[in-house]
Amino acid sequence: MARRRTWNPITIVLRRLRRIERQSATRDRTPWTKAIDWSLLLSLPLGFVLAFVLDANVARVSTETLATVRLGRDDRGTPLRGVIVREDSAGAPWPFGSPLATVEIRRRTIDHGWPFASRTTVAPLELPTVPLADPDVVVDLARRDASIGLSELRDATDVDLFDGLDVSMEVMISERRRDLVEDVRSRSAVTRRSWSATLAAAATLWILLFVGSILAIRTIQFGSVIARRGRRRSMVGRLRDGRCPFCGYDLSGVSFPKRCSECGRRIWG
Ligand SMILES: [Zn+2]
Structure with missing residues (x-):
């Protein structure tokens, strides 16, 4: 009896089992x-x-810095201003009379599963901000409760960074990174399976x-x-x-x- 060739995995496994059974009878x-x-x-x-x-239980987190912005004022009382930091000019002097803080625009990616990532979650953009006055304080400007951290910072060091998010977004728009701005505004995590x-x-x-x-x-x-x-x-x-x-x-x-x-x-x- 000629058997039809099949690629059906269930048929293949069943045939293999039958062969095992036959062999166990003779051998x-x-x-x-x-x-x-x-x-x-x-x-x-x-x-x-x-x-x-x-x-469900294994997650690997990787963080990528997409851009770095420096915030400062030209003088006390003048509006907050921001400049983007190029990789090659990270050591360059700050172009403000009164430098205030560094903002990183960071993307966190979470890979679930092992050994291959069966799900990948792209978290909303983060904007951790390190004020020069107190480098131990880090405020994420993209978080909804950022104003709490910003008022604590103002009370402790008299540094006002309340416009930090808007200024950083303006810098991104002028650098043609409108996609990042939309990402910050939407604050949505995307999971792909x-x-x-x-x-x-x-x-x-x-x-x-x-x-x-x-x-x-x-x-x-x-x-x-x-x-x-x-x-x-x-x-x-x-x-x-x-x-x-x-x-x-x-x-x-x-x-x-x-x-x-x-x-x-x-x-x-
Ligand atoms: Zn005995």
């Missing part, structure tokens, strides 16, 4: 090789479950679980063979010494005893 398959066949099958759903557990990455993660975990279970099964098998060999050796040794091979009771007075008079187990005949 002497030990419990150990059967355990390996089963672990191949059982680690598949386990791989999928594990992929979703890791998706990649099912192909989920599938790849599940397949990788399946293989890892299968290889791990083969190693575990073979280790236990090896251990049991060694133990059985040791047991057999000690039984032979006891018989040679004229003792019961099971409990070690001294039976040297009797030649070829049928049963052990101590534990009652059959020895000869």
Whole structure:
């Protein structure tokens, strides 16, 4: 009977199982090789479950600085002004009479899952601001509660950065980075799911679980063979010494005893 070629994974697995069953009828398959066949099958759903557990519990965060803005005033009482910092001019002098703070425009990306990112969350832009007057204070201008931090800063150091967000956005617009401005205003996190990455993660975990279970099964098998060999050796040794091979009771007075008079187990005949 000619069998049609198939790419259906369920059919392939079923055929493989039938072949395993046929071989086990003709060939002497030990419990150990059967355990390996089963672990191949059982680690598949386990791989999928594990992929979703890791998706929910493993997160890698990466932060990228998109731009840096310096804030300052030309003089006390003049409006707040901002300039963008180019990478090559980070050490350049501040172009203000009264320099006030550095604003970073940062994007945080969170990858969920292992070993592949099955979900990626792009967090809303952050604008952590470090005032020169007190570098230990960092206020995120993009947060809704930024005004609390800004009033604390004004009370403590007399530095007023309430216009910091608007000034930073104006700098971004003048630098043709309107996309960043819209990103700050919308404050929405975007999560993308990649099912192909989920599938790849599940397949990788399946293989890892299968290889791990083969190693575990073979280790236990090896251990049991060694133990059985040791047991057999000690039984032979006891018989040679004229003792019961099971409990070690001294039976040297009797030649070829049928049963052990101590534990009652059959020895000869
Ligand atoms: Zn005995």
